[in-house]
Amino acid sequence: MINLFITAGTIISQPLFAKSYGSDTAYHIGFPRSKCVVQLSDGGYAFTAPTNPNYDDFLVVRLDLYGNPLWAKTYAGSSYDAPYSITQTSEGGLAITGESHSWSASEDDFVVLKLDPSGNIQWARDYGLGAQEYGRCIIQTSDGGYAVGGLWLGVVNLYDFALLKLDPSGNLEWARAFGYDSYDFCNSVIQTTDGGYALAGVTGGTSSDLLIVKLDGSGNFQWASKIGGTAREESFSVVQTPDGGLAVGGYTSSFGAGSEDFFLVKLSSDGTFLWAKTYGGTGSDVALAMTQSLGGTIIMAGYSTSWGSGQDLMVVGIEPYSGNLLWARTFGGPGEDKAFGVGPTVDEGCVLLCRFAGTQNEFLVMRLDQGGNYPNCVADCAPTVYAVSPSITPLFAGLTSCSPYSRTPTPIVSTVTKPITDVCEPLHAEESPARDSTIWIRCVPVPGGALFVSFGIMNIRIYSVDGRVVYSGELQGGRSRIPLETGVYIWQAGQYRGRAVVK
Numbered sequence: 001m002i003n004l005f006i007t008a009g010t011i012i013s014q015p016l017f018a019k020s021y022g023s024d025t026a027y028h029i030g031f032p033r034s035k036c037v038v039q040l041s042d043g044g045y046a047f048t049a050p051t052n053p054n055y056d057d058f059l060v061v062r063l064d065l066y067g068n069p070l071w072a073k074t075y076a077g078s079s080y081d082a083p084y085s086i087t088q089t090s091e092g093g094l095a096i097t098g099e100s101h102s103w104s105a106s107e108d109d110f111v112v113l114k115l116d117p118s119g120n121i122q123w124a125r126d127y128g129l130g131a132q133e134y135g136r137c138i139i140q141t142s143d144g145g146y147a148v149g150g151l152w153l154g155v156v157n158l159y160d161f162a163l164l165k166l167d168p169s170g171n172l173e174w175a176r177a178f179g180y181d182s183y184d185f186c187n188s189v190i191q192t193t194d195g196g197y198a199l200a201g202v203t204g205g206t207s208s209d210l211l212i213v214k215l216d217g218s219g220n221f222q223w224a225s226k227i228g229g230t231a232r233e234e235s236f237s238v239v240q241t242p243d244g245g246l247a248v249g250g251y252t253s254s255f256g257a258g259s260e261d262f263f264l265v266k267l268s269s270d271g272t273f274l275w276a277k278t279y280g281g282t283g284s285d286v287a288l289a290m291t292q293s294l295g296g297t298i299i300m301a302g303y304s305t306s307w308g309s310g311q312d313l314m315v316v317g318i319e320p321y322s323g324n325l326l327w328a329r330t331f332g333g334p335g336e337d338k339a340f341g342v343g344p345t346v347d348e349g350c351v352l353l354c355r356f357a358g359t360q361n362e363f364l365v366m367r368l369d370q371g372g373n374y375p376n377c378v379a380d381c382a383p384t385v386y387a388v389s390p391s392i393t394p395l396f397a398g399l400t401s402c403s404p405y406s407r408t409p410t411p412i413v414s415t416v417t418k419p420i421t422d423v424c425e426p427l428h429a430e431e432s433p434a435r436d437s438t439i440w441i442r443c444v445p446v447p448g449g450a451l452f453v454s455f456g457i458m459n460i461r462i463y464s465v466d467g468r469v470v471y472s473g474e475l476q477g478g479r480s481r482i483p484l485e486t487g488v489y490i491w492q493a494g495q496y497r498g499r500a501v502v503k
Contacts, residue, residue, distance in 0.1 A: 077102020
């Protein structure tokens with residue numbers, strides 16, 4: 001772990017905004033999409049969602065730092081197609097996955113679109129086994145390729161966890177299926193610090209449980225666990241915490257203060273259970289998305305009927321080592337509002353993608369600071385926190401290799417425009433004394449090195465305590481992870497400098 005002490009430089013807060021995008025043609029988000037919104041290396045944002053309740057097309061919208069659209073495009077086929085997950089790629093483009101009926105050889109296939117920063121298609125791929133295959137999550141891997149998680153039909157059982165490993169051009173390297181029950185749905189995948197993969201989702205039908213599967217970097221099985229109670233649990237996200245453990249987030253109907261509560265389970269890196277906690281009130285509090293801030297805070301988002309007017313979106317910040325609640329906020333009107341996606345921002349805050357029922361079922365993008373604050377917009381709430389003891393069932397079998405076909409679809413790309421409304425008054429945070437919002441740097445703890453996040457290009461040098469240069473290079477903007485051995489280091493990047501202690 002790195003303990004970081006900033007000795008010079010300024011960390012710039014970013015503008016807070018809450019904007020709705022839509023009209024009476026009703027853009028609608030129908031299912032949880034935990035990783036459907038991201039902050040980009042230029043400070044702006046991108047989100048993806050289906051274009052209407054019938055899931056006709058992929059919609060991708062790119063926003064600037066203040067939430068204003070830079071472009072919005074749809075990617076269409078001849079039938080229904082629905083996106084679920086978006087990530088920024090190392091060269092500044094975007095990768096999106098979801099499900100497609102337009103290009104499937106049977107019912108539905110995985111589909112992956114690779115876009116340049118302007119939304120132009122660089123490549124598109126469709127993967128399937130001839131039945132029902134659904135892409136749910138995508139990440140870029142350390143080798144520049146991609147890992148795509150989702151579900152297969154009928155490989156091991158009825159529905160199975162699926163993981164595809166792709167090269168940087170979208171060519172399939174390998175594919176795996178993991179099946180335990182008749183219904184196993186993968187909703188989240190991450191690459192862990194050991195180079196492997198952790199997948200999280202749901203197993204079982206009406207009385208479902210959390211399911212987490214750990215694979216090595218070649219897709220070989222390492223361990224898996226089913227976690228739950230007597231009623232229903234679902235997981236929509238997994239993150240690796242700064243101590244190397246895994247946090248699995250979702251909701252539970254078996255434990256807590258109300259009919260459903262936010263549910264967070266902490267495991268060690270080898271899958272050993274450490275603790276589980278619920279967060280909620282007397283009503284229904286359902287977490288649909290989770291992320292980890294660059295400062296390590298676990299942020300969960302979804303909806304609540306315990307506070308506010310009717311069903312409001314709810315977002316909470318949680319300490320990653322103990323599970324203690326740090327803050328909790330709600331927002332909404334008289335209709336049914338909920339958060340479907342959440343992503344980290346470079347100032348340790350978060351960005352939310354929500355359904356907002358203010359005048360129509362519109363998209364709402366909301367930006368909160370590192371304490372979950374947005375003055376005169378969100379409201380405080382006080383969830384009850386319970387430490388609980390779910391049933392933990394280790395699983396030892398169910399992984400198999402598979403060989404999906406790959407096709408090259410040709411989506412029709414269209415530019416669209418939608419009305420924009422400020423739902424809350426924007427708050428423009430003050431910049432640095434030089435009033436230059438394009439250049440700043442942040443260093444955050446990561447296992448085995450230092451993660452530098454910067455806007456703009458700057459040179460960086462890292463020194464050992466005896467004055468030797470141990471690293472010299474250039475930060476291009478965005479995230480740069482620099483591996484370091486155990487020791488104390490001094491870093492300097494432009495006008496910024498600090499000390500990092502690697503343990």
